[in-house]
Structures are given as structure tokens and as C-alpha cells.
Amino acid sequence: MGKKVRHKIKEKIGLIIFLIHTYCLLxxxxxxxxxxxxxxxxxxxxxxxxxxxxxFKPQNLYDYIDGxxxxxxxxxxxxxxxxxxxRDKKASVTVEIYRHRNPTxxxxxxxxxxxxxxxxxxxxxxxxxxxxxxxxxxxxYYVKINAYEIGPEGEKTLLIFGRQIEAALGEKSxxxxxLSFFPAQGKKAHSETFIFKxxxxxxxxxxxxxxxxxxxxxxxxxxxxxGRDKKDCQEMMHKYLQKIGVAKELKEGLYRLxxxxxxxxxxxxxxxxxWGILNLDDxxxxxxxxxxxxxx
Amino acid sequence: MDPKNMNRRAFLKSTIAGFSSFIFLPxxxxxxxxxLRTKAEKMPKxxxxxxxxxxxxxxLISMGVMNTSNPALVKAALDAGMHFLxxxxxxxxxxxxxMIGEVLKGRPRDSFVIATKARLPQNPTTGLYTEEATExxxxxxxxxxxxxxxxxxxxxxxxxxxxxxxxxLYEPIINALQKAKKAGKxxxxxxxxxxxxxxxxxxxxxxxxxDVVLTAYNFRQKHAAEVxxxxxxxxxxxxxxxxxxxxxxxxxxxxxxxxxxxxxxxKWVLQDQHVHTIIAGFTTFDQMELDLKVMQxxxxxxxxxxxxxxxxxxxxYYCQGCGLCLTQCPQSLPIPELMRAYMYAFSYKxxxxxxxxxxxxxxxxxxxxxxxxxxxxxxxxWQVGERIRQIVVLREISA
Numbered sequence: 274m275g276k277k278v279r280h281k282i283k284e285k286i287g288l289i290i291f292l293i294h295t296y297c298l299l300x301x302x303x304x305x306x307x308x309x310x311x312x313x314x315x316x317x318x319x320x321x322x323x324x325x326x327x328x329f330k331p332q333n334l335y336d337y338i339d340g341x342x343x344x345x346x347x348x349x350x351x352x353x354x355x356x357x358x359x360r361d362k363k364a365s366v367t368v369e370i371y372r373h374r375n376p377t378x379x380x381x382x383x384x385x386x387x388x389x390x391x392x393x394x395x396x397x398x399x400x401x402x403x404x405x406x407x408x409x410x411x412x413x414y415y416v417k418i419n420a421y422e423i424g425p426e427g428e429k430t431l432l433i434f435g436r437q438i439e440a441a442l443g444e445k446s447x448x449x450x451x452l453s454f455f456p457a458q459g460k461k462a463h464s465e466t467f468i469f470k471x472x473x474x475x476x477x478x479x480x481x482x483x484x485x486x487x488x489x490x491x492x493x494x495x496x497x498x499x500g501r502d503k504k505d506c507q508e509m510m511h512k513y514l515q516k517i518g519v520a521k522e523l524k525e526g527l528y529r530l531x532x533x534x535x536x537x538x539x540x541x542x543x544x545x546x547x548w549g550i551l552n553l554d555d556x557x558x559x560x561x562x563x564x565x566x567x568x569x
Numbered sequence: 570m571d572p573k574n575m576n577r578r579a580f581l582k583s584t585i586a587g588f589s590s591f592i593f594l595p596x597x598x599x600x601x602x603x604x605l606r607t608k609a610e611k612m613p614k615x616x617x618x619x620x621x622x623x624x625x626x627x628x629l630i631s632m633g634v635m636n637t638s639n640p641a642l643v644k645a646a647l648d649a650g651m652h653f654l655x656x657x658x659x660x661x662x663x664x665x666x667x668m669i670g671e672v673l674k675g676r677p678r679d680s681f682v683i684a685t686k687a688r689l690p691q692n693p694t695t696g697l698y699t700e701e702a703t704e705x706x707x708x709x710x711x712x713x714x715x716x717x718x719x720x721x722x723x724x725x726x727x728x729x730x731x732x733x734x735x736x737x738l739y740e741p742i743i744n745a746l747q748k749a750k751k752a753g754k755x756x757x758x759x760x761x762x763x764x765x766x767x768x769x770x771x772x773x774x775x776x777x778x779x780d781v782v783l784t785a786y787n788f789r790q791k792h793a794a795e796v797x798x799x800x801x802x803x804x805x806x807x808x809x810x811x812x813x814x815x816x817x818x819x820x821x822x823x824x825x826x827x828x829x830x831x832x833x834x835x836k837w838v839l840q841d842q843h844v845h846t847i848i849a850g851f852t853t854f855d856q857m858e859l860d861l862k863v864m865q866x867x868x869x870x871x872x873x874x875x876x877x878x879x880x881x882x883x884x885x886y887y888c889q890g891c892g893l894c895l896t897q898c899p900q901s902l903p904i905p906e907l908m909r910a911y912m913y914a915f916s917y918k919x920x921x922x923x924x925x926x927x928x929x930x931x932x933x934x935x936x937x938x939x940x941x942x943x944x945x946x947x948x949x950x951w952q953v954g955e956r957i958r959q960i961v962v963l964r965e966i967s968a
Contacts, residue, residue, distance in 0.1 A: 341660055474852065
């Protein structure tokens with residue numbers, strides 16, 4: 274084989290390696306693009322969709338929302354699609370769609386960011402509106418719509434965007450079933466939250482639902498910790514008793530326990546659920562609530 | 570019992586059954602004075618450093634409140650002596666600030682130090698501010714933070730999430746911050762940076778506007794050495810230096826390996842005297858207790874040293890093999906292989922393996938001699954030309 278032929282073969286091999294290498298480098302971009310096609314941002318009359326649509330993954334969510342990303346990641350954030358719409362030189366609307374691993378986790382992150390005095394509106398599973406913001410939770414999605422320089426018709430514009438995005442996201446999923454078992458008496462409307470990890474600041478208590486209550490002049494919280502099964506709850510209770518230094522044989526039932534950081538908490542453990550009343554120092558009222566829950 | 574399948578009847582049945590076994594455990598007279606709190610109270614005084622020219626004394630580890638909505642945890646941190654709290658308006662859309670505000674109610678204003686931050690819209694590709702980023706908009710952000718916190722002033726207000734020099738010097742935000750400082754809404758002005766930190770820190774120093782820098786800093790950073798240098802310069806210039814992302818931006822795990830990571834990450838940063846405090850984003854009481862412990866003694870144990878060595882060595886010597894250098898070198902040198910030889914020689918201390926590899930490569934006798942400076946921009950930010958010069962001379966040494 275002559276030198277020239279060998280050189281040509283080498284060149285071709287080099288080209289093939291280069292093409293494979295380029296393909297490998299571009300593959301992640303292609304995948305992002307391919308997944309971006311999974312959600313089509315709707316056309317909104319009078320507004321121009323500004324390209325490109327941005328996509329963020331767990332690895333680069335920091336680039337978009339900096340330190341706030343930590344909390345999203347702890348709620349199993351999967352991906353974020355961002356689209357910007359423009360109407361004239363100044364007016365713009367940004368739509369952010371965060372997808373989490375499941376609807377409960379999307380509800381969780383939504384509930385962490387919902388303001389206490391939020392003006393709740395019927396959109397998706399639940400949403401609220403502010404002068405330049407509309408946020409809602411729907412299935413595995415947490416949607417945030419922000420408007421800039423849109424003048425006096427801000428709320429109307431946000432609702433138009435909200436409805437169109439809602440329609441584009443498809444079917445609603447039912448809210449977590451356990452929320453319907455929280456006692457209604459004294460419960461503050463739309464105060465339910467879902468804490469995915471480290472509930473009450475203890476790693477052994479995993480996810481929990483919690484709601485705010487106000488009754489007879491007392492403000493307190495009721496929570497429900499869901500275990501995988503009875504054994505899981507038993508382990509949680511066991512670790513908790515160990516942590517607070519209480520030695521007691523464990524069995525299902527009601528516990529009144531002194532927590533070093535939260536004060537007295539009452540727990541009720543049954544099978545794979547642990548209910549609790551927090552920040553309520555009135556023993557009679559606690560008894561009332563347990564009775565109320567029993568009767569409800 | 571799966572709540573998905575649980576109906577009201579099943580729930581009531583289980584509840585009634587459960588009430589029949591109502592358990593009252595022995596109840597201490599003063600339940601709040603528990604063993605744990607007593608333990609925290611008995612802890613030795615928390616080691617502190619002075620936050621540069623601000624003169625504020627801060628604990629070695631402070632609380633980054635961003636990941637928790639649990640007021641009891643913030644209260645516990647304050648009670649344990651971690652009196653510097655860090656938050657941001659973007660954390661939980663302001664509910665994080667509001668939660669902290671509730672905790673701070675009734676506490677003497679001089680008993681805590683609070684820092685918060687806000688950002689305005691940036692182009693996510695360039696890091697430059699968009700036209701929505703006005704002085705007025707930033708002034709509103711500052712007022713909103715104060716309202717959320719229920720305070721008249723904060724100790725530090727940070728210009729948040731800057732990664733290019735131009736944005737660090739962005740006048741509308743600087744003007745808003747300077748006016749806020751003059752109006753007594755913030756005692757000091759800070760800047761935060763999560764990437765391209767050396768450039769931002771340098772700009773912050775040159776601007777003469779900023780009193781404090783809050784920077785990502787950890788042993789996993791590929792450019793940790795550059796960040797370290799920038800931090801040293803900033804501290805020497807009198808800026809307060811606060812470190813974040815000390816475990817590489819990972820949400821802290823509760824147990825096991827992740828916990829070791831957190832401890833090593835904290836200790837590694839605390840070894841740097843130019844860092845005045847770390848903001849640690851703990852979410853459990855156990856993590857808080859670990860941080861309190863680390864502050865008292867941040868020397869490395871042997872397993873921690875080995876862990877650190879494994880991680881640092883792998884990032885300092887291990888070529889990722891991205892191959893981007895191959896097209897940049899005018900001499901078409903096999904740079905990934907040369908970097909591998911460098912790792913054999915300087916990390917593994919295996920001169921024979923390094924030489925074997927070098928001799929197997931068809932290298933020119935005087936590699937790099939035609940280039941005045943190296944054109945290769947390594948993704949690991951290595952000085953590739955320098956490393957090549959150091960490694961090729963090994964061909965002359967007898968193994």
C-alpha cells in the first residue's frame with residue numbers, strides 16, 4: 274500500500290471519528306430539542322412567541338433560577354420549558370412550565386411558593402393571581418406566568434395566557450386523596466401544603482401534608498405523614514422517640530410527645546398514616562379535634 | 570392503608586380503633602427544656618470571623634434558609650448561636666423572607682444579622698440585563714424584601730446571581746442599592762455569583778461599591794484554584810467573603826455518603842481563612858447539629874482526607890476526554906494522551922507509565938516550540954501548554 278493511499282485512509286478514518294464525535298457532542302442538544310417538541314406553547318392572539326424556547330434540566334436549573342433551584346430539585350424537578358411572548362416593544366409575558374415527577378410533587382412545590390394571602394382562582398388544579406403574576410398547579414406541572422409592562426389590562430392578559438396554557442396541558446389529575454380527610458372545622462382555605470422531605474426538620478419523617486387552622490382564637494396546624502406501610506410508620510415513630518429521648522414500647526394509637534424544637538405535639542398513628550396536631554397548647558381543643566375527626 | 574384506596578368509612582374505622590389505644594407518654598414538667606436544647610445551650614461559644622470591612626462578627630457557619638419553610642429550624646439555629654441568616658426574595662417567592670420575619674419578631678435587632686437578595690431579568694445566555702431591569706424595579710424589590718421580613722433594614726442586600734463583569738457594574742441596580750444604603754434600608758451592599766466567579770469578584774473589587782461577596786466555592790469546582798485566588802484578593806481588599814454551594818450545589822442528603830460530603834465540603838472551605846462564613850442550607854436538626862460540630866473542629870479525619878484526595882485528584886488530573894482541544898492545537902498534538910501521561914507522572918507518580926505513553930506518541934522533539942502562547946482553551950481550564958512542557962521533558966529522564 275502506497276503512502277498516499279495510507280494517508281487517504283487515515284484522512285477518512287479521521288473524518289469518521291470527527292463526525293462521530295460531533296454527533297456525540299450534538300446529541301444532548303438534539304435530545305433537548307426533541308423533548309421540547311413534547312410541549313407546544315400555544316399561539317396567543319395579538320402576541321408573538323419569541324424564540325427560542327428555553328429548556329432547563331436538573332443539571333442546569335441553577336442557570337435560570339440560581340439558589341432557588343435547590344428546593345425545586347428536592348421536589349424531583351424533571352424539566353422546565355420557558356417561552357417568552359412579546360406584543361410591542363415593551364410588553365412581554367414569560368411562561369415557565371416546571372414538570373415534576375408526579376402531581377403530588379408539583380403540588381408540593383406550588384404550595385411552598387403560594388403566598389398566605391393569595392387571591393385563589395379556578396385554574397388547573399389550583400392557582401392564584403397577582404397584579405403581574407399568575408401561578409397554578411396542574412397534574413405534574415407547576416406553571417408560572419409573569420407579565421412585564423402590559424399596562425392596566427394585566428389581569429385579563431394573564432388569564433388569557435393561563436387558560437390557553439391550561440388547555441394545552443391536557444387533563445387535570447385529581448388532588449391527593451388524603452387532603453379530603455383533613456377536618457374542615459377551622460381549616461384556613463387553601464392552606465394545604467405538601468412537604469416532600471425532612472418534615473419537621475427530621476430526616477426520618479419523610480413526606481407530609483399539612484394545613485393551617487384557626488379555631489377558638491388558636492392558630493395551629495394539622496398534618497398527615499404517609500408511610501409506605503405500617504412498618505415504615507413504626508420505624509418513623511421509633512426514630513422520633515429515640516431522637517426526643519422517650520423510651521416506650523411502640524404500638525398504634527395516640528401519643529402526646531414533648532418535641533425539643535416544636536413544643537408538645539400529638540400524634541395519632543394507624544397503619545401507614547401518622548396524623549398530628551402542632552402548635553396547639555390547648556389540650557381540650559386538641560381533644561376536641563381528635564373527637565371531631567372521629568365523628569366527622 | 571393506601572390513601573388512594575382509602576374511603577371515609579375505612580378512615581373512620583381505623584381512627585375509632587386507634588382511639589381505643591390512646592397513649593399518654595410520660596410528660597416532662599418542662600418539655601421545652603429538653604435534652605437536645607440543653608445540649609445546644611451547653612455548646613461552647615461559636616467560633617466567629619469578622620466579615621471584612623463591615624466589621625460584623627459572623628459565625629463560621631451561618632444558616633442559608635432557602636430550602637426550609639420550618640420556622641422551628643430557624644429559631645433553633647438562632648438559639649444555638651448561628652445568628653447570621655441568609656435568604657432571597659426568589660426563595661419560595663418571598664414566603665421564605667416572610668417566614669424568617671415571623672421568627673425574628675420580638676428578637677432584639679442587634680441579636681441577629683440578616684442578608685437577603687434580589688435579581689432582575691437577565692438574558693440567560695449572555696448574563697446581561699434585559700430592558701426590564703430598571704432602577705425603579707430593583708428599588709421595589711428592596712422594599713418588598715423589607716415588607717416580607719417586617720424589618721426597617723437588612724444588614725446586607727445582595728445584587729443577586731451575577732456571572733459577567735458588565736452585570737456586576739450594571740448602573741441601575743448599583744444606583745438602587747446605593748440609594749437604599751443611604752436611606753438606611755441596608756447597612757451594606759453585596760453581590761452574589763454562582764459561576765465565572767473570579768471575573769465577578771474582580772469587578773466587585775474594582776467597582777468600590779460592594780462590601781461583601783457571596784460566592785460559590787467548593788473542592789469540586791474545576792476552577793477552585795482561581796476562585797481561591799479571587800477570594801484572597803477580595804478579602805485582602807477588605808471585602809467580606811461569604812461562601813455558598815460548599816457541597817457543589819447538591820441538596821444535602823440526610824444520612825450516609827452525602828453527609829460525609831457535606832462535612833468535608835464545609836471543612837475544606839473553612840480551612841481557607843479568607844472565607845469569613847459559609848451559608849449552609851440545612852433542612853434538618855441533625856444537619857444543623859453537624860454544622861455546629863464542624864465549627865468547633867474542622868480538621869480532617871483520615872477517611873475524610875482520603876475522600877477529599879480521591880475527589881480532588883480526580884478533578885485536578887483526570888482529562889474528561891472531550892476532545893475539543895484537538896481542533897484548537899495548531900501542531901495537532903494528541904493533547905488528551907499527553908494529559909493522561911501528565912496524570913500518570915504527577916498524580917500516580919508512575920514515571921514508567923508516563924514515559925511508555927509518551928514514547929508511544931509520535932511527538933515532535935520540541936513540542937509547542939512554534940507557539941508563543943497556547944491557543945487551547947481546555948474545558949477543565951487547565952494550562953494545557955504548561956502541562957505539555959512539563960510532561961514532554963520526561964522523555965529525557967532515565968526511568
